[in-house]
Structure formats: C-alpha cells, structure tokens
Amino acid sequence: MRHHQSSRYGRYDGGPDPLAPPIDLSEALDAVADDVMAGYSPAQALREFLRRGGRTMAGLDELAGRVQQKRRDLLSRHRLDGTLQEAKKLLDEAVLEERKQLARDIRMDDTDRAFREMQLQNLPASTAAAVTELADYDWQSDTARRAFEEIKDLLGRELLDQRFAGMKSALENATEQDRTAIAAMLRDLNDLLDKHARGEDTPEDFQNFMAQHGDQFPEDPKDIDELIDTLAERSAAAQRMLRSMSPEQREELMALSAQAFGSADLLDQLNRLDANLQGLRPGEDWAGSEQFDGDQGLGLGDGTGVFQDLAELDQLSDQLSQSSPGSTLSDVDVDRLSRQLGNEAAADARTLERLEKALRDSGLLQRGTDGDLRLSPKAVRKLGTSLLKDAAGRLSGRQGQRDTRLAGAAGELTGSSRAWQYGDVEPWDVTQTITNAISRTVAEGRNPRTGLRIEVADVEVQETEARIQAAVALLVDTSFSMAAEGRWVPMKRTALALHHLVATRFRGDQLQLVQFGRYAQRVDIDELTALPPMREQGTNLHHGLMLATRFFRQHPTLQPVLLIVTDGEPTAHLLHHGGAGPEAWFSYPPDRETLRATIAELDRVGRLGAETTFFRLGSDPGLVDFLAAMARRVDGRVVAPDADDLGAAVVGEFLRSRSHPSDRLGPD
Template sequence: MSRYRYGAYEDGPDPLAPPYDVRDALDAMGDSVLDGTRPDDALRELLRRGLPGARNRRGLDDMLRQVRERRRALRDRGRLDGTLEEARALLDTAIGQERAELFPDPGDDARLREAELDTLPSDTSQAIRRLSGYDWRSDAARATFERLKDLLRREVLDSQFQGMKQALENSDPAAMERVKDMMAALNRMLDRDARGEHTQADFDRFMDEYGDMFPDAPANLEELVDSLARRAAAMDRLLASLSPEQRAELAGLMDQVMQDAGLAMEMSRLGDALRSRRPDLGWGQPEQMTGEDPLGMGDATTALAELADLSELEAALGQDYPGARLDDVDEEAVRRALGRQAVDDLAELRRIEAELERQGYLRRNRGKLELTPKAVRRLGETALRRVFAQLTTGRQGDHEQRDAGQAGELTGASREWRFGDEQPLDVVRTVSNAIRRSAMEGAAGPTAPASTASVIEPGPPSAPQSNGRANGVRLGVDDFEVHETERRTGAAVCLLVDLSYSMVLRGTWAVAKQTTLALHTLVTSKFPQDAIQIIGFSNYARVLHPTEMAGLDWDMVQGTNLHHALMIAGRHLDRHPDFEPIVLVVTDGEPTAHLRPDGRSLFDYPPSTDTLVLTLAEVDKMTRRGACMNFFMLAEDRRLVSFVEEVARRNGGRVFAPDADRLGEYVVSDYLRVRRGRR
C-alpha cells in the first residue's frame, strides 16, 4: 500500500487559506471617501489612524509620536563634551599630583619641572601632546596620565567602532595591535571592492578573524560600510555640534590618540572611503543636545547615530513626500526604535495596502490611486444604507408599483392580499398561514392523509373565497398572500450635481457625493431596468462614470453651467424615448454660465440675460419631453429661489430645500415616489 504523510504547505502561500479580510479597511476608507476625500488621501488617513477594531493595529501617527518621544529622550540624555570634561579633570589631577611631589624638593630640577608645568597651554590636546614626553616624578601622576591616555584611546576608537571601548578595557598592547591589523585589512578590502575585485568569500574571511569587533554582525560588506559610515557621520556631527574651541580641542585629542596608536593614516583612509560611499548621511550637520550629564565620545556618537536613524524613520513614517509608500519605511529601523510589536503593526498596514490592490479594490493609474468598480459598488451600498437608515420603514412587501400585473417580474418577496390586487397568489405562504392560525385557534378539523392532501385554490386572487375548505385546511381572507412583482417598463434617470467651488465653501460637497453614489447604487442594484446618468456641472458639464464618482473632486472654477448639463440630460432622455423621464437637480446657486455657439463656456455674475434665456429654453425642452424637473436647493440665495420658482412654474416640477445632511434622503425618496406614481 502507498503511504502518505501530510504536513504544512511549504511551496508559497497556502492556496486554500481564506482571502485576507480587508472589508474593515475598505469601509474605513469609504467613510473618508464619502465625506469628500480623494481615495489616495483616504488610504493615507487609514494608514495614519491604523485599525482600532478587532485587529487593533497602530497607525503611522502613533509610531511617529513614539519616534518623536524617543528623539526628545535622546536629546535629554546629556552633553556632547563629556570626554573633554573628563580629560581635563584627569589632566588637572595628574598635574596636581606632580606638583605635590615636586613641592618638598628644594632642588633646581624641581623648580624647572614646575616652570614647565606652568607654561602648559590651556588647550587640553596641546597640553597632553607636551606632556607625552614628560618624565613624571610622581608615580601617582604617571598612573593618572596613563589612565587619561587609555581613556582617550578607548573613547576615540569607540566613537568609530561601536563596542571597541570594552574590547580595549585592559590596555593590552596585543589588543591594540590587533586593532591596527583589522583596520589595515578593512582598508584593503574596501580598495579591492572599489576595483571590483571583492567577493563574499573575502568578507567571510575578514569576519572570521575580526567579527568580534563588530557587534551588529553585518552579513556583507555593504552592511558593514553602512554601519561604519553612519557612526563616522555621527562623529562628524558631534564635532560640528561643539563650540569652535571645543571642536579644536577634541579634534586635537583624536589626532594625538591616532598618531600615538599608529592609526592616523589608516583612519584617514577609512574616513575618506566611508564619506565617498555614503555622502547622503548628513556629514557635518550639527545636532542639539539639551541634557546636563556629560557623555563620553562613544556614548555621544551612539546617541547621535541613533538620532540620525530616528530622523530618517520620522521622515519615512510621515509619508509627506511625493510617491510615498510604506515600503519606504525601514523595518529594521522600526525594530530598533520601537520594538517587535511596531514591526508587526507595520507589516499589517503594508498588507492592508497590498491586499486592497491585489483583491481588486484599488489600482494605480499613472501614480495616482483610484477605486475600482468593485470598491465603488461597496461604497455605494454603504451610502445607500445610510440613506435608508433615515427613511421611514414601509410595510413588509411594500414596493414601488402596487398595481403591477402578472406580467411583472417577481421580486422574491410576498405580502398580504389586499382588495383589487392582481399579483399571483403565493400558495405556500397562504396555506402555511392557514395551518398556523388553525393550530393556534385549536379549531382545525381532521386532516386528510399526506398522500391525498391537496389544496383547492379559491378562485381568482382578486376575490378569495372566505372560509373555503381545502381538504381539512380552513382558509380565511387574512391567510392569503401574493407575490410581489414589478413592471418591466423602466425610467430614464438624470441626476445633475453641482461641482462648483461654492459647494465646498458651504460644506455641501460631501453629502452631494454620498447622494450621487447612493442613488446610482439604488438604481443599478434594485431597478436594473432603469437607465441612470450622473451629470456634474460647473463651468462645463460632463457625464460621470461610476468609478469616477467615488474619487470625484470639486472644480475650483467659476460658473454654474446648468444650460450645458440640461443639454446632456436631454440627449440621455432622447436615447430612451419609451422610458419614464426623471430629472433631479442638486445645486446651491443659480445658473451663471452657458455655452456659446462656438462651444466655449461664458461666465457672468450676476447671471446675464443670455444665460437665463438659454437655460430656461432647455427647461422648456424638458417640459415638452414630459420630464418633471425636481430641484434640491442647498442654499437660500434670493436669485436661486427666484430661478427655481420660475422653473417650477414652467415645468411643473417640485422644489426642495433640505438640510445638507438630509439631501440623500430627499433625493432617493423623490426618485422612489416618481417611480411609484408614474402611469
């Protein structure tokens, strides 16, 4: 027999795993889009806020806040001149110990030595250089001076190579010689790489011999160069952050230490190579430290290097530059600064962005983020639910056309029979109602066997036989239910939406956008036989497609060209001559523009006579087509009121002045009313 062993699927993602759930993310984006935000801005807001729902993932703003708090804490750690301060203290101690030894000696040699100490320069580095060849009389002073030189050697090397301070803790000459060999080997490796001769094997041999000197364990030469360059740039920023006098002293100390250790040439070669490879690290830029405690050179360099990393991370998390993507955020920098949980949160945000595109909700067109038809349908459903949440719920089974005949299509719903109904009888629901009623009343007679039971349909549904008997089941008038149907004839719907700048100024643009999506979704999903066209108008008018509506923005132009919009709407109605015409206009201002004979838009405010005459001419054409124009005014401007009253007089349509937040309720209700009322 064949034997099989089952385990976890390892060849890529699990093909049977359910798709990643992005519905919450899309709905959160949809809230912003329906409030008038562009899709790319809505996604950016979502990534900034995070997902506080079931997954409870932090957003970029929370990470950014933590990064800024970390930067403030680093700046408050201490001062950058700690090594200079400690070096001066040790130097003063050594000189004091030497003077204490010389003071009891009355000889000339003691006086000469005191004179030499009196003439030492005030610059710490120059004083140390002068005393490097001094023959100390005091053993304590000699030990203090050696401790000073050892401190400087360790601090200077630690500022260039993190962790070197601990490696040179015991002043072992062999350890110092090993440092020289490491720097020589490192420079040779960089030279080979510059000539294109470096291999990974070379790097592996270097790390086998000197890897303990690099605690961050770089995997290749590029990572090693990056680590060393960041630290060297931080040391350069440390020098730039000091006063000119402090900078000169510290630079002199560093030069003295490197010369004494025989590393001056190798360190200079390394610094030049690092600067040429990473000129982007902000060399020489000062950094402000506000703490009170003095920091050694190594600790100060580490703090400055971390501050530089946090500055880069802050810029990446801010996403405030063109073409910003979450892929720009360095995951390792997030882990160092904020910990593992932040890395998981970042991965979740990245997955949301990727899955929205992969699952077909978002797409990029020439670098611009757009919603797909799939996403627009979901947003339209959300907008429609908001509208219907405000509407008064009708009777169960209530529909737009109660006198539809049997030729109408079934909607799948049923309701109680009413006198005059011609819809087909729902036999199953009718008999079920009778059985339940009989059982509750306890008045049911003996029923026939199931194999012979039948139900006698009691005549035409317009006149059911009260208390008729169907093999033991008593049918009452209240038991009858009929199938809902709708007529096959459709409506040609035109929604004209004002896109002018005044809509934004009055705060009505977002609700107009929601209303547009809600009505389009209602018509296409519930009344697919209807033909809807959305027309936006400002200085010109244009037809808006479904995918364009969600990302639609207002036009920062002058003009409310209702004349052009009515011309486009008229063509839509003419293409559907057998459809019931419905024209709905949403605006906050009177017409202030019209099309000239050459097709160009002419703006005039107050409205010119030509604008009003041409617009009313299109209104008269709508009247002759049998289309009633219903206006939804989002402002109470005197000229607008006068204009729509004239339109209502000439056309017979109605005028509404809803609150902005109830616009969707008014428009959808009016559309349903017109559908129910047409003959």
C-alpha cells in the first residue's frame, strides 16, 4: 500500500533565513555617504543608518520604540494584588458558605451557632489576619473548608511559582506526597547552593541533584552555574515585584505567606533560597521597583514573569541603543527580541546585523591610521558611480534626451575600428571583435561551433576623432552660508560625480578641486567628501581663482575649463605683507577692494583662454548682477540650478565644454 504523507508549512524561525536574498549595500552606502558628506564620521553615519533602517526593514530606533511601547503596555495594563484579591475572594466564599451551613443546621446548639456567627461577623478586615484567626476554626461546611484550604494551597503554589516558573499549574490538585517531594527538593537545593558558596561542591553533586529533582527544572541546566543563573533571574524578579507593592500590600502578603501549605517551613526554605541566590549573583537587580497602574491583577507567579519580561525589555533597549563602547549588532539577543516582539522584529534585527557586517567586510569602510572608520577608495568609486548615474538621469530628464554619451567620452566616432591598446577606453567594435575570433579559431584548425574564445588580440575598439584634453578646475564655495542654506551635501555630491566622470571617462584630463571659504585650498576628493560643514565667514573667490590660475599654468598644453559653484558675492581677498604670509581680509557687505582683486584674478584666467561657467545657488539680486557681470568679462556662462540639480548641471556643462571646446555662449 502506498502511504501518503501530508506536509505542513509555516514561517521559518530557525535562525537566519537560508533563502533570504543577498544584502543590497547600495542603499546603505548612499545613506552613509550622505551623512559623511553632511559632516558625520563614517562610524557615526553607519550608526545613523542602522538606527533609521531602510526602505524595507525596521531600524534600531523603530525596534527600540516597540520595546519601550511594550514596556509601557505592561505597566499600564496590570496591578500587583492578584494573589491578595484571589485569597480574599476564597475567604469571602468560605465565610458565606459557612454562614449558610450554620443557618441550615437545625441540630446545632443555639449557643454554639451564635458563637460561631459572632466569630465570623467580627473577623478582621485584613485578609491575612482573618486567615490566621480562622486557622483553627472547625468548619461545619465542607464547601467552606475546601475554599479555606484552597487559600493555603494557592499561596504555596504562588510562592513556588515565583521561584520556579510553571509550579502553580504543576501543583494544582497536588497530593501531600507531591508537597513532600517539593520540600525535599528545596532542602537539597539549598544544601547544594550552600556547598557551592563554600567552594566544596563537585560536578557529581550537581548531577546527583538533577538525577533526583531534574523533572522540576524544564530549563534543563547543564551545570550548576546555569542553574543558579536561571533561579537568580527569577528570584530577583520576585524581589522587585515585592518592592513594587504598596507597604500595605507587602505586609498583607508576607503575613499570608506564612499560611502557605499550612506550614511556615515553605516560606523559610524560600527565604533561604533567596539569600543563597543573592549572595551568589549579587549583580542581579535585587532592589529595583516599578509603578503599575492597570486594572488586571497579577498573581505572584505571573507577576514575576512580567518582571522578567520588563528586565528583558530593558536589556534589549540597552542593546538596541548601541551606546556601549565597541557595541555591534551581534550584541542584540535575537532570541529575546523574538520572544518579546515576534519573529518579524527578530528578522529585521538579523538583517541589520548582516548589513553591518557586510559593510565592514565589503571593503567600503576601512580604518585609517588614527583608528577611525573612513570611506575607502572603493566606496568613493562606488558612490561616484551612483552619483554620476543620478546626474546623467537628471541631465537626460532636463534635456528631454541623452544628447551626450558618457560611455563615449573619447571623441566623436569615425565609423572605423582599430586594435585595442592598453589604456584605451573607447567602446568595443563587437562585430569586428567576434569576426577576428572566428577567423583565428578557423586558422588554428578548430571548429568555431564547438566553442569560441575571445583573446586580447581579437579585440578592436571603435575609432574616434582626436579631442583636446582639458585641465578642469572645480571651485566650490565652503563658506558658512553653504552649510546654513542646505547646499553642503549637494556641493559634495557634485564634486564626487565630476571627479568620477573625469577619472573613468576622461582619463587624459586633469582635475583639481578647490574649496574656498575665508581662505582657499586644493583638496583631494576623499578630503572634500569627509569635510565637515565650515562655520567661518568669508567667500574668498579671489584666492580660489589664484589657485585655478596656477593649476592652468602647470598644464599649458591642456584646454582650461573653470567651473565655479557659489552662493554669495566675494567677501574676502588675500593681502600680501612683504615677507609675511598672505592674510585674508574679510568685509561684509563686500568691500570694493575685494571685488577689484577678484575681478583682476578672473581676467588672468580669461587671458589663459579658460572656458568658465558660474553655478549660482541663490537668488540674491547682488549675487545675480555680480556673476552676470563676471561671466560677460570672460565670455562665460551663468547657470542657476536648484541645489538638488546641481550635479546634473555641472556634469552637463563639463560635457558641453568637452564636446564643443570652442563654443562660447553668453550668460544664461
């Protein structure tokens, strides 16, 4: 006979999803790079991204917020007098049933009945005191007697459930033999802990204890330290619960506890256990307390479980905050997170951990000589590729079509091809390359249909017209207003996109980046990328133009291209004091001498034949008029893009200048 087996499918919860797609680092790298360019260190930027999360995953802040929300829900939902209320309910039931029995029993002596009724009538308001007073009462009603005995049984089970999770239900309807076994376990446990505290225990002592009482410990500890950790965590939670009660509730509970199982021996053993555990694990929180204001009463066992949940939530909150030195996401206890917030939250935490590890292992972040994390050259190239692609997309959308091919930046195609040489960046002539491979394969006596292998000698590239190489100076304003007006990151993204374009598509060109604030200086791309927002005042375009002029003169055979990004009129220029170094003179509004010095330096650039474009960020009338006049002096252009469109504007102007080096248009 054929046996048919049915299959059941559910959410995978055995750790990281084996079918999960590989981590996509592009979103993380873009976010980290944006924060780095805004002034964060790479380490801070990475932490910020992990806090925010991505488009499809929760970040640490969201997970931490859910942890805190659950904590608030627990405190607002519950109160701590559940056991006291249940004991009072059983006492009221016992007294009511006893009164009914006294009223029904016609054979009872009237004097005895009156005495009993008076005794029940005058019970103390305190449940604990009433239970103590009725400890020796001779119940006439079997129902009342059972209800009263249930109070003692309830207290015993609740006290045990506080220290040993699950005892309340396990001991329901327990026999005297069961209680005796529990008492023996407690004595043996305390003896073992006493011995361990003195350093006299052996592994055999633990094994013998577990062999005799192991069924009382579903956690299945592997050694005495695991046993102590489990018990101490719950015992400390029980102490915190006791401290969180009002003084009246605490006094009432302690008095009632003496009646547990009808004997004070249980309470004595539990107090001894608490003392042993506190001595062995003093690092647990034995003195904390919480403020509950809900309406759902908690018994001692359930309440202790809630306090354990609160402790877990606090630990998770600390882990998710990543505030400790050297913290990583591997510190987050994913099992606890799953237990408290569910599998989806655990999956998000695992994804964040994989992402953090992947970023560190990918080579996109590296430690400098000072030990700090930095964007690696690989990350800068990857980011430059992304920014250049974005700029090209914006350029295409703005012009309606791609009128300039970034991949064909070596010049106009002539229609012919030639053999590839080392250093060529022209596109392949695919048809001719494959034809060469087929011809060589046939000449070697092999059938191309059985396999075709392209060798370097087969490769031909599309020939292009010769073009003039360029010396490109990109001057970027780093004055205070650039950071204050939200133009800092777009400026950096623009520089990085242009740098990547020149480095990958115009390798014969020379690019110099110059930042100008109170002073100007040449910067490498990684220095500019990591540059924090400048807080000094001053727009020293004069100094920036001086550095550009020096750069152009260092490359006299290259076509000079000058690109200037600024959002303000010049407010500083250099003063020379004989043998002393130059000093920046600052004045706002712009001083006439500052404007005169800046214009004079621009004229020097113009005499070198530099094709000049100003990118104006801002609409101040003085800036508009000044840049328009500057552009007219050197037959240049003024482009006024939005900050987000700056990269596309600069790349577009650079490509225009490379495609039509002799084109001279007036200002826009």
